[in-house]
Amino acid sequence: MAVSTSDPLDDALRPPPDETSSERDVRVAREEEASRISQAIDASIKAEKQARKKQRIVRLLLLGQSESGKSTTLRQFQRLYTPTAFREERILWRAVIQLNIVRSIRIILDTIAAPPRRASDSDVDSDDDLVPHHAHARSRSHPSSLDALRTRLQPLRHIEALLIAKLVPPNEDEATHLVSPHQQFRNQEIFVRPGAAWKGALARARIGHHNQNSVGSAEEAIQSGPGRPTSAGTTGLETQDEPQKVLHQCRRDMVLLWNDDVVREILVRKKVRLEELPGFFLNDLERVTSLRYMPTDDDVLKARLKTVGVSEYKFEMEVTAGRDSGTEWRIVDVGGSRSQRPTWAPFFDDVDAIIFLAPISGFDQVLAEDKSINRLEDSVLLWKAVCSNKLLANVDLVLFLNKCDILDKKLRAGVKLSRYVKSYGDRGNDLDTVTKYLRGKFSAIHREYSPNPRKFYAFLTSVTDTATTAGIIASVRDMVIRQHLKQSKLL
Numbered sequence: 141m142a143v144s145t146s147d148p149l150d151d152a153l154r155p156p157p158d159e160t161s162s163e164r165d166v167r168v169a170r171e172e173e174a175s176r177i178s179q180a181i182d183a184s185i186k187a188e189k190q191a192r193k194k195q196r197i198v199r200l201l202l203l204g205q206s207e208s209g210k211s212t213t214l215r216q217f218q219r220l221y222t223p224t225a226f227r228e229e230r231i232l233w234r235a236v237i238q239l240n241i242v243r244s245i246r247i248i249l250d251t252i253a254a255p256p257r258r259a260s261d262s263d264v265d266s267d268d269d270l271v272p273h274h275a276h277a278r279s280r281s282h283p284s285s286l287d288a289l290r291t292r293l294q295p296l297r298h299i300e301a302l303l304i305a306k307l308v309p310p311n312e313d314e315a316t317h318l319v320s321p322h323q324q325f326r327n328q329e330i331f332v333r334p335g336a337a338w339k340g341a342l343a344r345a346r347i348g349h350h351n352q353n354s355v356g357s358a359e360e361a362i363q364s365g366p367g368r369p370t371s372a373g374t375t376g377l378e379t380q381d382e383p384q385k386v387l388h389q390c391r392r393d394m395v396l397l398w399n400d401d402v403v404r405e406i407l408v409r410k411k412v413r414l415e416e417l418p419g420f421f422l423n424d425l426e427r428v429t430s431l432r433y434m435p436t437d438d439d440v441l442k443a444r445l446k447t448v449g450v451s452e453y454k455f456e457m458e459v460t461a462g463r464d465s466g467t468e469w470r471i472v473d474v475g476g477s478r479s480q481r482p483t484w485a486p487f488f489d490d491v492d493a494i495i496f497l498a499p500i501s502g503f504d505q506v507l508a509e510d511k512s513i514n515r516l517e518d519s520v521l522l523w524k525a526v527c528s529n530k531l532l533a534n535v536d537l538v539l540f541l542n543k544c545d546i547l548d549k550k551l552r553a554g555v556k557l558s559r560y561v562k563s564y565g566d567r568g569n570d571l572d573t574v575t576k577y578l579r580g581k582f583s584a585i586h587r588e589y590s591p592n593p594r595k596f597y598a599f600l601t602s603v604t605d606t607a608t609t610a611g612i613i614a615s616v617r618d619m620v621i622r623q624h625l626k627q628s629k630l631l
Contacts (some may be wrong), residue, residue: 158336174548195404196467198620201487203526204497205215205518206508207418207478209542209603212441213495214453214473216609222455230435237428237435238383239303242296245394251289251412252403286400292393301384307445351523384431391429398422416501419444441604448475450487467621477509479495481522493536493620494524497603500578501546503560514560524585533591536623538599538616539582541575545602575600 155167165427202210218226234471397403407414414420419442428439435443450548451473472487502515523539526532548571551557557574558564567573579598586596597619599612 154614165305196621198467198469198493199467199491200471200492200620201491201494202471202473202497203484203494203522204523204540204542205499205515206446206475208497208499208519209540209601210473210497211445211447211451212418212603213497213540213609214451214614215441216603216613217469217471218453218455219441219606220613220620221612224441226437230437230440233385233435233440234433235303235306235442237386237419237421237439239300239307240382241394241421241425241428242300242303242443244414244417244420244422245293245296245397246300247412247414248397248403248407249293251284251410252406252505253290254410286397286403289393289397293397295386295398299386303383306418307362347613364538365421384429384433387429388431388492391425392427394422395425398425416550417444418442431438438604438606441606447473448477450474450483460583462548479505479509486532488535491532491535492623493538493616494526494532495538495540495616496523497540497601498523498582500541501543501549503557504550516561520581520585521580524589527586528589528591530591534594536594536597537586538597538619539586540599540600540601540603540612541578541582544571544575544600545605547571547574 154163159167202213204210216224370395414422421439421442427433452475453471455469456467473489474484474487498516498519500519502518502519505515507513507515507518527537551569551571551574556569557577558566558569564574564577567577579600582598583596597616599617601609601612603609
């Protein structure tokens with residue numbers, strides 16, 4: 141059997157034998173256009189590959205126990221390096237701050253209504269020696285004025301439910317469940333999934349409110365595009381919503397409740413330290429309950445909104461001198477509760493640096509999810525696990541010994557570290573001595589448990605403090621970029 145020597149593809153591409161000159165012109169034009177498009181696609185792919193090679197992507201991971209300050213640190217990065225977007229979102233944090241205020245008042249009301257705790261109910265050693273003896277005598281009975289305050293503050297319960305409905309997407313039912321009456325107030329907290337879902341819901345609610353209550357050009361200026369809110373810092377006016385109106389109406393009673401001597405004594409005796417909790421605004425009630433209140437940058441940093449899951453924030457760093465491409469940063473904030481820590485490992489791959497936050501003010505506190513574990517002890521054990529992890533052997537670890545402002549106040553109030561950390565001995569109970577001791581402990585763990593020798597980076601921080609934290613974050617940024625360029629062999 142004879143074998144054909146013709147090329148089937150060549151046969152298919154060969155012009156028809158009876159092709160006219162006009163048909164030939166059309167065919168050639170089509171082939172030239174197809175060739176031009178193909179070359180353009182190839183050039184685009186090549187340019188994209190070259191741009192990807194030039195672009196520097198820095199991956200930063202935030203680790204630490206729950207309420208250690210990870211989300212606040214992320215917000216600090218946003219404030220410093222994407223300030224326009226940060227300020228545009230300030231208005232959306234007002235509902236979070238409203239809920240923080242309502243929850244603080246509810247904690248106070250629940251505390252003064254609860255029966256006195258027995259000594260065996262205490263989760264740590266009693267601090268009764270810090271309370272004057274007359275305080276116990278004064279707080280045995282509740283004055284009738286407190287009962288009247290409680291009655292006048294009842295509308296806040298409705299506002300609490302309203303704010304939860306605004307903040308939590310409808311499919312997140314588990315986040316909206318308030319605790320049953322027999323549960324302690326310390327567990328009364330909602331959470332949201334990270335990302336833009338809760339912000340989007342608030343933005344849509346604001347748009348709907350705007351459409352129903354348009355009051356002129358100032359209101360129109362609040363919208364700078366479809367679904368994108370603008371900070372009232374640029375308009376000078378913001379809409380009044382129902383929660384803000386109710387908070388404004390109740391502000392005098394909330395101030396009276398918070399400043400009442402008997403209430404303060406009960407809170408001290410029952411170890412309820414609202415000032416140490418994130419989302420504390422009771423010292424600013426006159427300002428934050430005003431009808432035209434707009435959250436400041438500091439307010440956004442102080443606000444408390446618990447998130448579960450993983451939040452990744454991407455932004456472009458300014459162009460480095462002498463380079464034609466900026467640095468893209470990807471900062472990942474993972475949940476810090478004990479149940480979420482097993483999900484950390486997948487994010488260890490390809491990470492350039494880790495900021496580990498240890499809230500050292502919690503030396504006399506226990507974990508919310510496990511009352512048998514001291515918060516400082518948990519941070520130490522977690523730091524040891526991170527330092528010894530072989531997947532992170534070549535990753536720079538940056539330690540933030542956080543909440544130093546709260547630690548200072550606590551030490552000045554007479555709470556002794558040696559009472560909870562026996563190895564501290566009879567050293568001085570002041571901020572400098574305590575932080576030097578704790579820094580040494582964390583440094584020793586870093587040196588002993590790191591698989592490979594690496595430099596120890598540690599900072600004393602209060603991440604809600606914008607002035608000091610800005611300099612620290614700038615130092616961390618420069619260090620991370622320098623190490624990233626060195627590993628990329630660009631330095």
